[in-house]
Amino acid sequence: MSPDAAAGLPVAEYLVLSSRLIPGLDGGYTIATLARARQLAGAGVADGAGPQLLTFDPGTVAAHAEHRATFAAQGVLTDPSQMRNLFDEAVAPGGGAAEWLLAVADAAATADPDIEYRVLDDASGRSFASLPVIPGNPDWHLTDEPVLVHDASGEVVGGVRGFRGLYRAWLEHVTASFGDRTIVVICESRQIGELIADWSDPRVRVVHTIHTIHLEAPYGPDAPTNALWTRWFRLADRFDAVVWPTTTQRDDVIARFGSSASHAVVPNPIAPVDSRDDLREPGLVVVLGRLAPGKRVDHAIRAFLRADVPGSRMEIWGGGPEQERLQALIDELDAEDRVELAGYTDDPGRVLDRASLVVTSTAFEGQPLGVVEAMLHGAPVISYDVRYGIRDVLQQGGGVLVPAGDIDALGDALHRVLTDEELRTRLSAEAPSIAAAWSPERSLAALTAVIADVVSRPPRR
Known part of the structure; x- marks a missing residue:
């Protein structure tokens, strides 16, 4: 029996399509795409080498070689030879x-x-x-x-x-040697998805994954659809399956656009961690992520100062375009002794092990990778209740949800958790087991079920 069959995955050729995979860029998208490829490798695809990772950015051969080497050194790429680029070839x-x-x-x-x-x-x-x-x-x-x-x-x-002609020519070149074997294409990019929606090869099944929110402000279920997604929704029923990272987003989409497409939920996998509770620092509140406008880190700063818990302090880890403005706000509020822009960290796990709690005040989310990672490290999370993903996790426990945009409510929640030792201990203890719903094993089981279903049916194109 082949490794694919033994693991439950249909025996097939597996391709993962990504617009680009560059270390340090695209945040959760890059992490999730590489994690999915590692999942498939671990399940025995290509005798453990994993799927072919096909990228489409017009960088140089030397740059792509450097990207592969970096990912391999980080342990996030199983077999560098499986990562190929159109323009290299x-x-x-x-x-x-x-x-x-x-x-x-x-x-x-x-x-x-x-x-x-x-x-x-x-x-x-x-x-x-x-x-x-x-x-x-x-x-x-x-x-x-x-x-x-x-x-x-x-x-x-x-x-x-x-x-369209260029991408399709390369894909047909890549698949020419596959004979009549079934080809499972996992498309991780909206742009590529739009260009292959009419790929009518009878061997091919296209599973299109989603990484981002499809809405504009104010990001409610009836908010305007992002213009970049409007055309994509007209094509969604051409994919053999559309995979959403959370149940909430899948359900919102079906309620609004109907169920003509084949919708499924596969949580993006987050590997287990070895947390260090002995590093926990009482009173340390952490913000971890990119300092971008949509993250509304200024809300977190104001809420923390409103909580006004003696002995507490806030560390903000990450970089981005808001850094200068946030430092100016800290100076304006005379909070330099309690709020620190700590910069970039290459060891986020240690930061989360030190945190008494993590706060996020983002305006929207696509997948709750940061929330789940914090909980795996035993750090309770206090967050705005925004779409998508955060509610799917925190409504089970391990943290506190407050109304989106309500700085006072965020501050009150911070005060409550920081000053109630019993509550904070309970949230910290339950967080890792709740985060386990996003484990690689559960994610792989869900993905396997989707792939087995699409392979059992004729292609939609």
Whole structure:
């Protein structure tokens, strides 16, 4: 019996598609995508090497090699050879475009003189492709302007129909050697999903995962849909399954858009941790994450000062565009002795082990990775009740939910938990068991059920 079959996964070729995977970028998206690939590797896909991780960003071969090496050193990439990039493979050894790309180039395709092109060169400075540049347009990936293809002499010999034609040509090249075997494609990117929604290969089943909120402010269930997602929802029923990270988001989507798509819930896996309760520091309140406007860290600062618990202090870990403004607020409130912008940490686990509690005042969320990680370390979480994911976790226990945007309520909750030792001890004790719902084992079981279901049915395209 193959490892795939033994683990319950259907025997198939597995591909994970990601727009890019770059260390230090895209936060939870990168973490979750690599964790899913490790899950599949651990379940025996490709004899433990894991799925092929296909990325589509036009970086250099050297940069992509560095990314793979970094992920491998961090222990988040099982087999670096399984991580492949379109543009690395679009270059022929002797210069110019690779044979698979030359083979699909339409000689009649020419550049629009009114369109700017980004010329891509190999490490020797030889051109192999030119990409149309569509400035200021979030839908650049949908352009029909041709991607131009260069031969070994650097001359343009034709082109393919936009990024859709380029991506599909590479995917068909990658899958050409699979024969008639079933191909399970896990698409982690909305942009790529839009470009493969009509991929009608009978071998292919597309499981499209979701990582982000689909709503605009004020982020309620009836709030405007983010413009980038409006078109995607029209295509959702073409995917063999759409996988949401939380039940709340899945249910909101079905209530609003109907159930014509095949919706499922698979929590993103978060590995167990070895927490250090002996490091816990009484009175230490931690904020951990990117300092971006949507995180509303200023709310957390004001709420902490409102709580006004003697001996307590706040450490804010992370960097981002709000850093200067937040420091100015701390100075304005004369709180330098109690609130510290601690900067970036490469050991967030130790920060969470030290925390008496963690507070988040974000305006929205897509997946509650930070909340779950804090709870695994035994740190209770006090949070605004915002979509999506935080409620799915904290309504079970291990923390306190307060109305979104209510700084006074957030401050009152901080005061209550910091001053009630019995309450804080109870929340800390129950947090890890509640967070276990996001364990790799439960996540893999849910993902396996989704894949087994889609493989058992004809493709939707």
